[in-house]
Amino acid sequence: MNLRELAENLGLSQTTVSRALNGYPEVSETTRRRVRAAAERFNYRPNLRARSLAIGRAMAIGHVIPISKKHEMVNPIFADFIAGAGETYSRNGFDMVLSVVSDDNETRAYRDMAAKGSVDGVIVHGPRRNDSRIRLLKELGLPFVVHGRASGETTCYSWLDINNTRSFDRATQLLLDLGHRRIALVNGLEEMDFARRRRKGFLQALARAGFSPDSDLMRSGEMTEPYGFRAGMEMLTGSSPPTGFVVSSYISTLGVRRAIETSGLDLGRDVSVVTHDDDLSYLSNDGDVPVFTATRSSVRAAGRRCAEILLAQIQSGDGVPVQELWETELTLGLSTGPRNGAER
Amino acid sequence: MNLRELAENLGLSQTTVSRALNGYPEVSETTRRRVRAAAERFNYRPNLRARSLAIGRAMAIGHVIPISKKHEMVNPIFADFIAGAGETYSRNGFDMVLSVVSDDNETRAYRDMAAKGSVDGVIVHGPRRNDSRIRLLKELGLPFVVHGRASGETTCYSWLDINNTRSFDRATQLLLDLGHRRIALVNGLEEMDFARRRRKGFLQALARAGFSPDSDLMRSGEMTEPYGFRAGMEMLTGSSPPTGFVVSSYISTLGVRRAIETSGLDLGRDVSVVTHDDDLSYLSNDGDVPVFTATRSSVRAAGRRCAEILLAQIQSGDGVPVQELWETELTLGLSTGPRNGAER
């Protein structure tokens, strides 16, 4: 059932039917009701492609997901973000189109999206230092919101980020306050912007306490469970193992815990761990008392908000960037405690 | 840059340019090269909406993700599936459109997709017993592939599933062979088709060994980590705790492990666990020796394959259903061992 058929059926012109359905004032209330009823009855929905061709908008938001051996974007954190953003989209009648591309094709993917006109805007995930995508998207004139920030990028753009530096400063400070002296950082990939900021916060707290960084106690890598395990094992079996860990992701924290247990140590007593908790719906750190002491911020809420910002930007058409910096909650769990008196 | 401009620029008609780019034989090789070069130079991509309006195909596949309090589809498993499917899509020039809807709107979402013409086909996730979506999609004439199966649905349709019954039969049998007598099942939501099949396999193995089912040792729920923990705690602190667990998801297995450890028991010695492992890229159970004994099947590979089947179906246009049943690997890890001699 298309517009023409529906119009014929009603004995009206396509114009009138279209206007009736889209709420234009030039059509009388009685015919509008009549049209609405018929549309309902025939289960009519305007063809999206035709509609967006006519109005020049795609009614869709794009997410480009680079995929490769070294850099895997489709992770549980991303899934939760998507869930949040998706809610917002469907509430506003937008679709979400995901483009999974090998990461050497990422630039092309954005170019394609812009040229093909398949989306009205995009969300940029996992910004890196000096991220070239931001310039590209500006050049293409495609509205976008960055989840995170790209330090080094001086031009103005919309982003939503958490205060990574302060989060990790506070997390580290907590361990210092508990008496820990050898504190390890298990971080994300060094090229990711958030990882740099977290490291900065970590080092900042150490410096304040008068400690100089120990590169043996700093790891960066993609935040999987096995990575956390490996990093944990290496450090715990090293010559002078840490008594505290600050970990960038709940997922790798699971690996760190495994390493601690494998080493016969007791989490929260022998070794303290503070993690960043994205409040993932499937890997909740909730409970009467959370298992892990964590800096928490819901990535799902971030998804919702990023989507809202982007849609507002598209609707308004003005290029006024919106920038939001969210603080995280530092919640105490069972994974932290005072340093054991005895040196290990 | 659109087709008209490109054609004008070349001094050719739109027809010729279109044909040149789409590889039709009616255009000479020399002009084809000339057109290709110009398209490259101007960074021309056909407008997708116009194109699909003209050819009547959307070049996109839909995934409907129901979302609600009780039934959360955006999980790490789904993320991996998406990653696999997405690879296939982009290799074939298709987009993936996700529609996140509250689950009382699911039917509407499929209807919308079909009527709006925004996709050429859909993948159905998480089939339930007697799933109404299958009938709906047949009625709508929208090509689809089901990831899993819907028992009770008698009509013929394309699906890709793993042999859940046999998997869980084997897993249970392994524990029986190791001497375990009280074996618990921590399963997914009862309404999900796979959960029913897994329970069937579980009970089948028990029955073969002459054991009758004990409802105290069977749980079902959404497969989160906290759920696994709760289920594990309840059973382990019950009057006659299990010495073996069969768990439906790696994620809830993490919860079960936490419960075991919290109870002061030793995984693999006091309590054995066999899990189903979807081979998630972020929560890998790999290693020289896997942590968990598991029935393994890559959900990412399943995503790839489902996408292939669907695309083939769309391309060919015939309605010949494809059905694939994959066996899982039963891999031994560190989480299983003979039952302790002493009764606990």
Add this chain to the structure above:
DNA sequence: ATCGTTTCCCAAAGCGCTTTGAATTTACGC
């Protein structure tokens, strides 16, 4: 030269919708 055949290219229609500009009907005041 003439007549098919190829080869190469084009004008125009059509996909299903929105929107412009105009036409028709109705309402109202005089």
Add this chain to the structure above:
DNA sequence: GCGTAAATTCAAAGCGCTTTGGGAAACGAT
């Protein structure tokens, strides 16, 4: 009853592409 304004409705153009049905040019064969 007439003129004007307001309220409705409509025909047609256009969004950017593909594709149908020819037409012109080039090429051999007669």
